[in-house]
Structures are given as C-alpha cells and as structure tokens.
Amino acid sequence: MAAYFEKGPAELLKLRGGGGGMSCLPFSQDSRLKLAATKMRHQVNGPLPFEIEQPLLIVSSWDRPKYEDLIEANDTWFVSDRFKTLIESTAAGEVEFFPAFIENLDREKSKDRPRVSINDMTPGHAGGGSRIEGYWWMNLWALEDVLDRQASVGQWHDGGRELVRNILDGAAGEDSLGRLPGSGRKIILKAKPSKPIFQIKGLQNFLFVSEDFASLLESNGLDLRVTIFNQATGE
Incomplete structure (x- = not known):
C-alpha cells in the first residue's frame, strides 16, 4: 500500500492502514484480548482494565522487509514507532500503547503454528519467519x-x-x-x-x-x- 493523502474540502478525514492477511495471535486466541477488541469496537472509554502478556505477536501471510505505519487487524489498530511518537505529541492522556512485533511468513516453519483466523488460512500460511520490531497496539479512547x-x-x-x-x-x-x-x-x-x-x-x-x-x-x-x-x- 502506497502512502496517499487525499486533498479537498471535507468535514471528516478518515485514516486507513494496511493489514490484509495479518492477525494478532493473542487477539484471535486469548479471550481477554478478544474482549479488548470488543471494548474498542463498542467505544467503551478508558485504559485496558487488565494486564496482558507483552509483546503482542502479529503474524503475517506476507514476507516483507517493512510494513505500513498503521495496521488494522482484529478490529484494532497497530502503529509504528514513528506514528506512536506523533500521536503521543498530540493525544496524550487519551491513548495507551502496548509493544508488538510482526512475524513474516515462512511456510515451512509456520506449519506447526495453530490455525490462525486470517481469512480461514490454515497452518503454513502465516508467521514463522523473520521478526520486525517497532510496532504497538494502540488503545485509543479519544x-x-x-x-x-x-x-x-x-x-x-x-x-x-x-x-x-x-x-x-x-x-x-x-x-x-x-x-x-x-x-x-x-x-x-x-x-x-x-x-x-x-x-x-x-x-x-x-x-x-x-x-x-x-x-x-x-x-x-x-x-x-x-x-x-x-x-x-x-x-
């Protein structure tokens, strides 16, 4: 996905990121984090009300050297280090971040991975490969x-x-x-x-x-x- 900034008069500007063929394993497998996605989807204000294991693992069905600065997966948002820095400079007090990393696809190594909820992909189609650091799950209640x-x-x-x-x-x-x-x-x-x-x-x-x-x-x-x-x- 190439960066794109649409110009013109508008009351609302929508932010979009990548994330097709990606899933955060804890969100798809941990009942508490499924609840966290429910919390955000239903716009319940405030910080996460329980502790979570960190960092969060995002598995990808791609093998890329880099990913977008905003990733949408499991009804939540993940942001890069540099996007996090910009958000913290403007939205302090209404957002919290939890560290995450992306695991690229290695078909052979990922065959032992449990079934992942990425368009019903079977083991061997997500994760198992190289690790990309520098991402954060964003819990935004602004x-x-x-x-x-x-x-x-x-x-x-x-x-x-x-x-x-x-x-x-x-x-x-x-x-x-x-x-x-x-x-x-x-x-x-x-x-x-x-x-x-x-x-x-x-x-x-x-x-x-x-x-x-x-x-x-x-x-x-x-x-x-x-x-x-x-x-x-x-x-």
Whole structure:
C-alpha cells in the first residue's frame, strides 16, 4: 500500500492502514484480548482494565522487509514507532500503547503454528519467519460526540450493552449507526471535531484525523492513507 493523502474540502478525514492477511495471535486466541477488541469496537472509554502478556505477536501471510505505519487487524489498530511518537505529541492522556512485533511468513516453519483466523488460512500460511520490531497496539479512547443523531440517516444498533457490561464491570457500549438496507446511511455532524486523532461516538471501526494532523503525518512521510469520509454514504 502506497502512502496517499487525499486533498479537498471535507468535514471528516478518515485514516486507513494496511493489514490484509495479518492477525494478532493473542487477539484471535486469548479471550481477554478478544474482549479488548470488543471494548474498542463498542467505544467503551478508558485504559485496558487488565494486564496482558507483552509483546503482542502479529503474524503475517506476507514476507516483507517493512510494513505500513498503521495496521488494522482484529478490529484494532497497530502503529509504528514513528506514528506512536506523533500521536503521543498530540493525544496524550487519551491513548495507551502496548509493544508488538510482526512475524513474516515462512511456510515451512509456520506449519506447526495453530490455525490462525486470517481469512480461514490454515497452518503454513502465516508467521514463522523473520521478526520486525517497532510496532504497538494502540488503545485509543479519544471520542468526539459530534454526530447529529436526529438528522443522520441509518439504522441504530445496540452498543453491545449486555455483552460489554458482563465483561467490563457494568460499562455500556455506544449505540452505532449502521446502514439501511439498500440505501446506506447519511452522516450529519452537529459540531466540528477538535481532536487531532479520534473516533466518533456512534460510528464504529473508523479512525479520523484533523486536517492539521493529516498534514503532520504527510510532512513526516508516514506510509498510510488519509481519505475524505463520504458523509452522504457513510463510507
């Protein structure tokens, strides 16, 4: 994936990374970390409420000398050292990081690896090869409450309240605005976001950045994509 920074007038800029054919093994195999992904997906604020074994292992179905600065896997985000440094300079207090590394593909050595949830790939198709250091799992709870829930169009889904309450001591997840069958959704904002990097309450699985932060990422040569979020379709 080549770096790409889309220009033009927009209220929302969406951040995208690589990660196809990659999985963080603890997230796919450890029930507590599956809950951590649930926590982020349902936008429950705050640090991780339990200790985890570190560093986290990200297995890849590729053999590459380097990877993007942002990796999306298991409904969570992993960032490079240099991306982490930029985030810490602007979003301190609303994010925490846990060390991780990427294991490239070596088909022979990975045959003994347990089955991995990467598009139902079988052993021999992920990990086992060379190790790439310098990545971090990012738990970000910088949320912007700027979605106009009355004017926006879509289908509201319960924020996993029963599930999240059962695993996170009574915390309730945010309702999310999904697509209406055949017509998608339309996003209307009631205010302009002010944070440099953030999620929006009610819009799951999206990571947004401000124009200034997008310019900072571009000027530092980060390998990721910033695109204009289409509010008319919710994409």
